[in-house]
Amino acid sequence: xxxxxxxxxxxxxxxxxxxxxxxxxxxxxxxxxxxxxxxxxxxxxxxxxxxxxxxxxxxxxxxxxxxxxxxxxxxxxxxxxxxxxxxxxxxxxxxxxxxxxxxxxxxxxxxxxxxxxxxxxxxxxxxxxxxxxxx
Numbered sequence: 001x002x003x004x005x006x007x008x009x010x011x012x013x014x015x016x017x018x019x020x021x022x023x024x025x026x027x028x029x030x031x032x033x034x035x036x037x038x039x040x041x042x043x044x045x046x047x048x049x050x051x052x053x054x055x056x057x058x059x060x061x062x063x064x065x066x067x068x069x070x071x072x073x074x075x076x077x078x079x080x081x082x083x084x085x086x087x088x089x090x091x092x093x094x095x096x097x098x099x100x101x102x103x104x105x106x107x108x109x110x111x112x113x114x115x116x117x118x119x120x121x122x123x124x125x126x127x128x129x130x131x132x133x134x135x
Contacts, residue, residue, distance in 0.1 A: 001072055002049045005065070009072035020075060020102045027069055031062055045079075045096070060096035067098045076101040 012030055016022035036056035048065040051057040057065070063079050070077035081096040 001068055002052075004052050005048045005068050006072045008052065008065075009069040012069065013073050018073075020073075023073060023075070024070065024100045024102070027066060031066060035062060037062070058096075063096045063098040066100075070098070070100045075103075 008030075009027075012027050013023055016026045034055070035051070038056050038058055040058040040061075045060040045064040046054075046057055048068045051061045051065045060079075060081065063081075067077040067079050077098055077100040079096065080099050081094065083092040084095040085092050
């Protein structure tokens with residue numbers, strides 16, 4: 001993991017007092033506000049470092065960056081992908097997102113999309129207020 005990814009994770013964690021319940025939504029908001037979403041129908045995800053350097057990426061690029069930031073802070077996270085339906089039209093498109101599992105919380109799905117605001121689709125069980133320690 002690069003120093004730039006770790007720096008992004010640490011800055012975000014410090015902003016929320018290193019609270020693991022607040023880190024995923026804060027990171028989601030930060031990526032939404034600071035990165036441009038692009039459409040790229042083919043190819044593997046860009047590296048987190050490339051996404052940081054370019055300031056933009058497809059949903060899969062931002063999901064990979066999100067996962068690496070979570071892991072830098074000692075949170076279990078994974079990349080996920082699947083199909084999403086578009087505005088009730090019956091059409092679907094491939095989409096990627098990140099899932100993070102704060103200790104004792106059960107899990108949360110964090111989705112970064114093209115919408116005007118980021119979405120945190122679910123927090124399961126209680127939200128722990130434990131401090132995070134970088135790896």
